[in-house]
Amino acid sequence: QSVLTQPPSVSAAPGQKVTISCSGSSSNIGNNYVSWYQHLPGTAPRLLIYENDKRPSGIPDRFSGSKSGTSATLGITGLQTGDEADYYCGTWDRSLSAGVFGGGTQLTVL
Amino acid sequence: QLQLQESGPGLVKPSETLSLTCTVSGGSINSTNYYWGLIRQPPGKGLEWIGSIYYTGSIYYSPSLESRVTMSVDTSKNQFSLKLSSVTAADTAVYYCARHHFGYFYGSGSYYNQLDYWGQGTLVTVSS
Numbered sequence: 001q002s003v004l005t006q007p008p009s010v011s012a013a014p015g016q017k018v019t020i021s022c023s024g025s026s027s028n029i030g031n032n033y034v035s036w037y038q039h040l041p042g043t044a045p046r047l048l049i050y051e052n053d054k055r056p057s058g059i060p061d062r063f064s065g066s067k068s069g070t071s072a073t074l075g076i077t078g079l080q081t082g083d084e085a086d087y088y089c090g091t092w093d094r095s096l097s098a099g100v101f102g103g104g105t106q107l108t109v110l
Numbered sequence: 111q112l113q114l115q116e117s118g119p120g121l122v123k124p125s126e127t128l129s130l131t132c133t134v135s136g137g138s139i140n141s142t143n144y145y146w147g148l149i150r151q152p153p154g155k156g157l158e159w160i161g162s163i164y165y166t167g168s169i170y171y172s173p174s175l176e177s178r179v180t181m182s183v184d185t186s187k188n189q190f191s192l193k194l195s196s197v198t199a200a201d202t203a204v205y206y207c208a209r210h211h212f213g214y215f216y217g218s219g220s221y222y223n224q225l226d227y228w229g230q231g232t233l234v235t236v237s238s
Contacts, residue, residue: 002156033215035224037157044206044228045149045157051222088157092212092221098172099147099159099210099223 003028004089004102011108012079020074020105022089028100030070032092036063039086039104048087049074079109112137114207114229122201122236128194132207132229139188140165146190147210147225148181150203158203162210163190197236204231 005023012018024030036049047056049065052072064075072089089102118130132146139146145162152158161171163181171179180193194201208225215222 031219032221033223037225039157044230045208045225046228047224047226050211050224050226056226086156090157090159090223090225092223094221096173097170099162099170099212101157101159104156 002103003093003096003100004091006087006089006102006105008103009106009108011110013110014079014081016079017075017077018079018107019076020087020089020107022072022074022102024070024072024091024100026070027095028070028091028093029067029072031094034065034067034072034089034091036065036072036074037088037090038083039088040084041086045088076107081109083107084109112209112227114209114227116205116207116229116232118205118232118234120233120235122197122234123238124198124236125196128192128197128201128234128236130192130194130205130232130234132190132192134188134190134209139183139190140185143211143213145170145210145212146183147208148192149206149208149225151206151231152200152203160192160194160205162212199236202234202236204233206231 033051037045039045052067053065086104147162148160178195183190207229209227
């Protein structure tokens with residue numbers, strides 16, 4: 001059971017937009033910054049979003065992040081088949097004094 | 111370009127100790143504000159944070175693994191390491207090293223926490 005809650009799967013057609021939610025509590029998302037990762041099988045996870053809504057160099061602006069209260073959202077526009085991957089949210093939990101991840105969301109581009 | 115490389119035995123027997131070393135190249139492990147983290151992914155499951163260590167030796171461990179985990183850093187070799195004791199089949203996973211940008215913004219009163227460079231991962235199987 002993950003500390004952060006994500007939907008197990010989402011899907012959308014190529015060119016469309018999709019959002020992935022990440023729900024937590026005041027000890028984690030509510031009072032700390034959120035990051036998002038893309039993970040394709042057999043590869044290293046890639047940082048997509050940090051500090052809620054910032055993109056590292058090289059990450060397309062099709063990827064966006066936001067946070068409100070104890071929830072965060074990853075948005076992906078202009079979906080491509082290459083976006084099919086597992087997506088994870090992550091943050092720090094003050095109560096645990098530990099890093100925590102969501103359970104991951106599998107994105108299917110139909 | 112910063113690179114991390116995991117190394118260690120791919121097979122460990124139950125009840126023994128899993129040992130893993132992460133070598134950092136293209137940058138210094140002595141970097142300010144950067145911890146060095148270990149994350150794993152069991153087959154068919156999600157990512158699990160194991161722990162992170164600063165070059166000074168400051169450490170955070172996952173509460174669920176804390177009783178069995180020891181991390182250390184060797185600044186002379188630009189390496190950090192993991193030891194996980196009393197392993198079982200549940201410890202079978204792909205183990206990743208990562209640079210962990212971690213700290214506290216006093217202005218916002220919030221922790222920032224992102225893993226910005228990752229190794230390719232190494233599969234460790236626990237089996238007799």
